[in-house]
Amino acid sequence: MKYIVTLLVLSLSLQIDAQSLDKEKLNAFFDLVETNQKNMGSLSIFKGGKEVYQRSIGFSDVEQNMKANANTKYRIGSISKTFTAVIIMQLLEEEKLRLDTKLSEYYPDFGNADAITIEHLLRHRSGLFNFTNSPEYTTWMEEKQNKESLLEKMLAGGNNFSPGERIEYSNTGYVLLSYIIEDIEKKDFGEILTSRITDPLDLKSTYYGGKIDSNKDEALSYLDGSGSALATETDMSVPEGAGAIVSTPGDLNHFFTALFTGKLVSESSLELMTTMKDNYGFGLFEFPFYDKRATGHNGGIDGFASSSGYFRDDSLAITYVTNGSSWQLNNIMIAALSIYYGKEYEFPEFKTAFAVDPDQLEKYIGVYSSASFPLKITVTQKGINLMAQATGQSAFFLEPTAEHIFRFEQAGLVMEFNPDESSMVLKQGGGEFKLSKE
Structure with a gap:
C-alpha cells in the first residue's frame, strides 16, 4: 500500500x-x-x-x-x-x-x-x-x-x-x-x-x-x-x-x-x-x-x-x-x-536502461539515513540489480539511468549516489534529501 x-x-x-x-x-x-x-x-x-x-x-x-x-x-x-x-x-x-x-x-x-x-x-x-x-x-x-x-x-x-x-x-x-x-x-x-x-x-x-x-x-x-x-x-x-x-x-x-x-x-x-x-x-x-x-x-x-x-x-x-x-x-x-x-x-x-557493470554495484550498498529524513534506506544487490528498501516498506528494484543515478519510476523516485562521499541524494515529488551511509 x-x-x-x-x-x-x-x-x-x-x-x-x-x-x-x-x-x-x-x-x-x-x-x-x-x-x-x-x-x-x-x-x-x-x-x-x-x-x-x-x-x-x-x-x-x-x-x-x-x-x-x-x-x-x-x-x-x-x-x-x-x-x-x-x-x-x-x-x-x-x-x-x-x-x-x-x-x-x-x-x-x-x-x-x-x-x-x-x-x-x-x-x-x-x-x-x-x-x-x-x-x-x-x-x-x-x-x-x-x-x-x-x-x-x-x-x-x-x-x-x-x-x-x-x-x-x-x-x-x-x-x-x-x-x-x-x-x-x-x-x-x-x-x-x-x-x-x-x-x-x-x-x-x-x-x-x-x-x-x-x-x-x-x-x-x-x-x-x-x-x-x-x-x-x-x-x-x-x-x-x-x-x-x-x-x-x-x-x-x-x-x-x-x-x-x-x-x-x-x-x-x-x-x-x-x-x-x-x-x-x-x-x-x-x-x-x-x-x-x-x-x-x-x-x-x-x-x-x-x-x-x-x-x-x-x-x-x-x-x-x-x-x-x-x-x-x-x-x-x-x-x-x-x-x-x-x-x-x-x-x-x-528508453533502454543505462548499462551498469554488476561488479560496480557494491559501492552503493549500505544503510543511508539523515536527521532530516524520517526513514532509513537500505540499499542491497540482488543478482545484477540494485534494490532499495525504506523502513517498514517493501523492497523495490532501482533502474540505472546514468552514472551513479538510479530511479524507481513507479514512485517517481530518483537516487543520486556519491560513492566518494558515501552519500546519496533522494529526490521525490519536488523534494530533495541528502542521506549519508551509516
Whole structure:
C-alpha cells in the first residue's frame, strides 16, 4: 500500500463527448507496454454495467510461463476498504451499529477509544497509528497472525493525534472495522464478505485471500514489470478488511457499478459514503480526469497495485490491477481513459536502461539515513540489480539511468549516489534529501 500516486491529476477543462471506443489504439498501447516489459496486469472497462474492453498483459506466474488472462485473480490491497465500508453501511441500515458508536464498545484498550467513533475509523480520522508504518512491520508481515497478536501490535503504535483533528491514512482503523464486523455478525470476515456482497452480486472471483496458488489462476507478484524477481507475500491474516481481498478487474467493475446503482446500500447510505472530507469519504475518494470526476479507491500490497474508479455521469467503471510494474499504474489509467474518451494521447517512448557493470554495484550498498529524513534506506544487490528498501516498506528494484543515478519510476523516485562521499541524494515529488551511509 505504498507507492500508489493519487490518480489522474489533469488540469485542463475540456468538453468530453461520448466517443466510439478505439480498441485498436488501446491494444497497440498495451502491446507497447508489454513488449518493453514495463507492466504486467489486467484492465477492464464497463459501460452501463457491461464490459466493453478487457486486456491482460504479462504473466500470472513467470516461472511456470502462465500468461495473465481475464480470469486471473489479483490481490487488490486497499480497494478492500470499499468492501469493508459497504458492510459497515449495511450494518448501520440494519441498526446493528451507528456512526457515532465508540471504539470503546468493542476495543476499549486503545488510546482515546471512548472518543474514536466508527465514522472516524471510516474516514481515517481516528488518530490511531498506522501499524503498517512500523519499522518492524516487514519482519513479521509474511507470518500468520491471530487476532490477539495483531491487536497487540496495533496497540503498541499508540495515537498520533486526537480523533477528528485531521486525516491520516491508517490501515489500523480498517482492520478494527473488520474486527467489529466479525464481532457483530459472529462470523469470519471472509464469510461475511461472501454472504453480503459476493454471492448476491455473483462475484465468483472475489474472496478473502490466502496463500497464493497460481494453479488456481491467482497471480503471483513481482518487483518489476519483467517479473525478474518475486515480491514478498504478505500473510492475509494481517490486512483483514484493510487489504486482504482477491478479485479480478471485471468483478471490481461489477462491484462498483452495483454500489453506485443502489444494489448494495441505500441512496442515503451512498450519499454518506461519497461525502468527502479532505478528499476521503467512507472507503472512497474522488479523482479528476479533465472536467470529469470518478469515485473509487486504489491499493497496493507486495508487488500488486490496483485502481478502480466509477464515473457516475457516464455509467463508466474502469479498473486496472498490476502484479509487477516498472512504470506507474497512474500512467496506465491515464492512457486508457484518454484513449476511451478520444483525447490526444502520445504513446510513451521507453528508453533502454543505462548499462551498469554488476561488479560496480557494491559501492552503493549500505544503510543511508539523515536527521532530516524520517526513514532509513537500505540499499542491497540482488543478482545484477540494485534494490532499495525504506523502513517498514517493501523492497523495490532501482533502474540505472546514468552514472551513479538510479530511479524507481513507479514512485517517481530518483537516487543520486556519491560513492566518494558515501552519500546519496533522494529526490521525490519536488523534494530533495541528502542521506549519508551509516
